[in-house]
Amino acid sequence: MERENFVTKSDAFKGFTELRTVINDCINNPEQYTKSFLDMFTEVGTLAMSGNCIAQDVMSYYYKNGVEGQLPENYDHYMCWAILAGANGNEFAIEKLQFFLNFAFEEIVENEQLPDILDRNDIDEENYVFILGNLLCEGIVDELGINAKDLVEAQFKESKYTPEKLRKYRKALDTALPKVVNYLLA
Numbered sequence: 001m002e003r004e005n006f007v008t009k010s011d012a013f014k015g016f017t018e019l020r021t022v023i024n025d026c027i028n029n030p031e032q033y034t035k036s037f038l039d040m041f042t043e044v045g046t047l048a049m050s051g052n053c054i055a056q057d058v059m060s061y062y063y064k065n066g067v068e069g070q071l072p073e074n075y076d077h078y079m080c081w082a083i084l085a086g087a088n089g090n091e092f093a094i095e096k097l098q099f100f101l102n103f104a105f106e107e108i109v110e111n112e113q114l115p116d117i118l119d120r121n122d123i124d125e126e127n128y129v130f131i132l133g134n135l136l137c138e139g140i141v142d143e144l145g146i147n148a149k150d151l152v153e154a155q156f157k158e159s160k161y162t163p164e165k166l167r168k169y170r171k172a173l174d175t176a177l178p179k180v181v182n183y184l185l186a
Contacts, residue, residue: 005088005089005134006089006090006091006130006134007053007054007089007090007091007092008091009091009092009095009130012053012054012057012090012091012092012093013092015054016054016057016058016061016092019044019054019055019058020058020061022040023037023040023041023044023058023062026040027067027070037067037070037071038070038071041059041062041071044058044059045059045151045152046152048081048084048148048151048152049148049149049152051088051148053084053085053088053089053090053093054085054090056081056082056084056085056088056090056093056148057081057082057085057090057092057093057096059077059081059151060077060078060079060080060081060082060085060093063075063077063078063081064078066158071156072156072157072158072159073158073159073160074156074157074158074159075159075160075161075162075165076159076165077151077154077159079165079169080144080146080151081151082096082097083097083137083140083141083146083169084137084141084146084147084148084151086133086134086136086137087134087137087138087140087141087146089134091130094129094130094133094134094137095129095133097133097137098129098133100169100170100173101132101133101136101137101173103170103173104132104136104173104176104177104180105128105129105132105133107177107181108132108177108180108181108184111181113185116185117181117184117185120184120185121184132180135180135183135184136173136176136177136180138176139172139173139175139176139177139179139180140169140172140173140176142176143172143175143176144168144169144172
């Protein structure tokens with residue numbers, strides 16, 4: 001399986017940290033910037049909409065807790081952006097989603113055809129989290145119809161975590177899992 005669409009964890013972390021540092025500095029020192037946080041956030045949204053998986057991960061970060069007085073917390077946007085970043089090959093985003101994806105990883109590992117899955121897809125100890133995480137995120141994106149344009153165009157509204165919201169993403173993962181296994185066996 002080719003890894004050309006992946007952004008390595010170190011490159012994704014570096015890009016994420018650099019972008020977040022500038023935006024956080026703008027939040028904390030707005031008088032030093034010609035652009036507001038919302039202007040910068042909109043620019044990051046434009047990058048995210050173009051498929052930039054680092055920008056997608058940054059969008060997820062800011063929606064996770066919101067920005068007081070400027071951007072409300074939105075659990076759905078947080079999850080959608082994180083999953084989209086993972087689907088687009090951001091290894092750092094996939095690593096952050098690992099706890100959420102862990103059940104599906106275990107199901108694949110327990111599959112009686114695991115040796116065939118590993119062999120057919122060049123999966124090993126070094127890359128299994130990223131390859132399987134990427135495929136599972138792609139499956140969730142397909143199941144939920146997640147797309148960056150809709151996320152960027154959505155209204156800023158508060159949407160806090162609830163167990164029911166998490167169940168929506170877990171159900172999509174449960175539905176995507178057998179499709180991913182079938183793909184890996186094809």
